[in-house]
Amino acid sequence: xxxxxxxxxxxxxxxxxxxxxxFTKVTKPEIDxxxxxSTFYSQILKYNKDGTFWDxxxxxxxxxxxxxxxxxLELVQVExxxxxxxxxxxxx
Numbered sequence: 001x002x003x004x005x006x007x008x009x010x011x012x013x014x015x016x017x018x019x020x021x022x023f024t025k026v027t028k029p030e031i032d033x034x035x036x037x038s039t040f041y042s043q044i045l046k047y048n049k050d051g052t053f054w055d056x057x058x059x060x061x062x063x064x065x066x067x068x069x070x071x072x073l074e075l076v077q078v079e080x081x082x083x084x085x086x087x088x089x090x091x092x
Contacts, residue, residue: 004047004054016056022048027035038062038071044078053078059092 006012016023026044033040038059045054054075 002077004077006073006075011057015047016075017043017058017070023054024048026053026085032057034062035055036062048086053080 006016009015009021026046029041029043031039032042039060039062041057043056045056046052047058055078056073056075058073059071060069
């Protein structure tokens with residue numbers, strides 16, 4: 001498992017998730033889980049410098065009482081895989 005080195009950024013959450021210069025958003029953020037105090041998110045990003053894909057995962061406070069911005073941001077390298085899905089429909 002290859003993890004992206006976020007130490008090169010002064011503000012990783014802003015530079016990676018909100019600034020479109022180095023990363024392109026491939027998918028919309030999806031809720032990946034929830035605890036009493038935090039909501040966990042996942043989003044696929046493309047690193048524009050070398051074309052690699054990364055699964056960005058982070059958490060945010062679940063209520064307005066949590067003073068939590070983006071926490072625990074981590075990027076794990078992934079690759080696109082084509083998957084065939086069979087669906088069934090009613091015959092008229």
